[in-house]
Amino acid sequence: MPASTRRKxxxxxxxxxxxxxxxxxxxxxxxPASFRRWVEAALRGxxxxxxxxxxxxxxxxxxxxxxxxRGKDYATNVLSFPAELPEGVKLPVLGDIVLCPSVVxxxxxxxxxxxxxxxxxxxxxxxxxxxGFDHIDKKEALAMETLECEILDSLGIADPYTVIE
Numbered sequence: 001m002p003a004s005t006r007r008k009x010x011x012x013x014x015x016x017x018x019x020x021x022x023x024x025x026x027x028x029x030x031x032p033a034s035f036r037r038w039v040e041a042a043l044r045g046x047x048x049x050x051x052x053x054x055x056x057x058x059x060x061x062x063x064x065x066x067x068x069x070r071g072k073d074y075a076t077n078v079l080s081f082p083a084e085l086p087e088g089v090k091l092p093v094l095g096d097i098v099l100c101p102s103v104v105x106x107x108x109x110x111x112x113x114x115x116x117x118x119x120x121x122x123x124x125x126x127x128x129x130x131x132g133f134d135h136i137d138k139k140e141a142l143a144m145e146t147l148e149c150e151i152l153d154s155l156g157i158a159d160p161y162t163v164i165e
Contacts (some may be wrong), residue, residue, distance in 0.1 A: 014043055017092075029101055030119050033152035038120045041151050042127035049092040052130060054099065054123070062100035077103045078122040080129035113160065117152075120145040121160040124151050155160045 018039060020032040035054050043050055057065070062075035069079065083095040099122060107120040128144055136140035149159050 013048065015041055015049040015092075016040060016043070017090060019053040021053070022056045022057075023061055024056065024101065028115065029056055034116070034119070035123055038123040039127055041155050043131075044154075045153075046131060047092065050094050050129070051092050052094040053096045054083045054126075055096065057100055058104050059100060062103070065098055068117050075103050075150065076098045077107055078126045080126045082130050082132070092129070096128040097123065097130070099123070099126070111163075116159045117160070118159055120155060122146065122151060124148050 002031060008080070016031070016036065016039065018036050019034050020028065039050075039052065039054075044099060058117055059075045062079070063073065066076045067073045069081070070076075074110060077100060079098040081091040081096040081098070083091075099119070104118055104122060105115060107113075108115045109116070125144075125148055128147060132148065133144045135144050145161055149161070154160070
């Protein structure tokens with residue numbers, strides 16, 4: 001059962017309808033309130049109203065989605081699915097973000113980053129994709145990474161692109 005909340009954020013003046021669902025046990029995974037905080041930070045100053053869903057998927061589900069939508073047959077850390085609304089329809093629906101906890105945990109350990117910070121980074125990254133940001137070429141990647149770092153800094157989270165040896 002997804003945890004769904006709609007409320008105004010006094011911090012950011014944002015009316016956010018966020019649904020968070022888990023396809024695996026929640027133990028050790030961020031709570032919906034954490035995802036809300038990270039999404040709000042990513043949307044601050046960019047939108048006044050938004051509707052999106054976050055799904056924490058098991059390996060099988062994440063792999064199936066990655067294979068179907070990207071042609072890559074493996075589970076990946078984060079997938080973003082921007083809403084495709086009919087022309088002329090003006091709704092605040094952004095789309096869906098899918099995170100794969102086993103991949104996120106493996107990456108955080110390999111990169112020697114706090115797991116919570118890695119979830120925050122990937123959530124912000126996913127939201128920016130929903131807003132149309134991308135990292136296909138170097139210029140776009142630099143712009144997106146810079147914005148991610150600014151948003152994460154506002155949350156007290158260090159630059160996720162700094163390599164820890």
